[in-house]
Amino acid sequence: MLRAAQELDYRPNLMARSLRTKVTRTIALVSDTLASDPYAGRAIQGSLAAAVAHGHLLFIGETEGNPVIEEKLISDFLDRQVDAFVYASMFTRYVRVPKQLKGRPVVLLNCLTRGARPAHHQVVPDESAAGSAAADALLGAGHRHHIHLVGTPAPNVFAARERLSGIRAALAEEGAKLAGVVECDWWPDSAYDAVSRALDDGLAASALICLNDRIALGAYQALRDAGRSVPGDVSVVSFDDSELAAWLRPQLTSIALPHYELGWQAVEKLLGPPSDPAVTRLPMPVRARASVGRPPGE
Structure with missing residues (x-):
């Protein structure tokens, strides 16, 4: 049959x-x-x-x-x-x-x-653990001070709230904390404008934690225009691991979704x-x- x-x-x-x-x-x-x-x-x-x-x-x-x-x-x-x-x-x-x-x-x-x-x-x-991982990437390289967050961590946005919570927890475990927040929308042009203004106002950052890769793109451009090198002058870590992360030069350390x-x-x-x-x-x-x-x- x-x-x-x-x-x-x-x-x-x-x-x-x-x-x-x-x-x-x-x-x-x-x-x-x-x-x-x-x-x-x-x-x-x-x-x-x-x-x-x-x-x-x-x-x-x-x-x-x-x-x-x-x-x-x-x-x-x-x-x-x-x-x-x-x-x-x-x-x-x-x-x-x-x-x-x-x-x-x-x-x-x-x-x-x-x-x-x-x-x-x-x-x-696990966005909270991702925030901890981003902070750990900087802590492992020796960063303890002058770490700034880039992006508006709106409390009603789940990813922002969880990522920020993880960042703060990981830094606190090492006796460190964020030095400040550069607020901007989660898009390159807004990040570029915000980081450029902060640098013009004397921002002394050794590391930036960007809330997503689009923000990191704008931050890269602002740092370059201000004569700052990545990672020689400022280290940058981000989230999402979109295609932007591999396209940027130097390539961007990012926590993957x-x-x-x-x-x-x-x-x-x-x-x-x-x-x-x-x-x-x-x-x-x-x-x-x-x-x-x-x-x-x-």
Whole structure:
């Protein structure tokens, strides 16, 4: 029988099987702008790979943050009888799981729900540990003083709050602290203007911790225009490990967002062995490059 099926190139009717078993072996990933972001798209790749490993198809829908589009997308996926959902966010933030998904298998990707006991698995980057790693990169090179943060650490931005907490904790363990904050938006032009003004006003920094790589790009340009070298005069460390980090000269030490692993782990929590809902914080690896050196004069 099996040999005959192979010779005839027989393929089972998956639609008929799903009607009989009520299992479609499909899952849906619903995100705001995750799918179209050139960096976070790696999370989609990780999700796809994990789905294939479990013999599932992955549908992807993007809402652009529009609740009407989100409701329509979820309804369409439910009409197609998908087995489970990954609910994802481009930026790590707190969310409310849509009412349509109540009682259904759901894992949150790069987002969290408030409350002491999570109702769903939640997979996020360990931003606090990343902040500690950024500070440790400078401490390990001998920096103890004149370390400045670049970027506005808005308390309502999860990554900013967590990164700053980790930075301060790691510095405090060594009896050090931030010398100040150069506030700016998280974009190169704003960082360039802010760092340039700070340097003109006499900023004496031996190291800068930039809250993302775009800020680091603006800081590099401001330092160059002020005649400061990286890392000879000022060491620079950053977060995200976007393509900018490898393009800059000298190449930028950056704490990587584990996009692929986030996507993989979210689907693994969804389709793997059952376990109690919990928050899983994934490590953010340090990509050590040439932008960190000894403090000037040492």
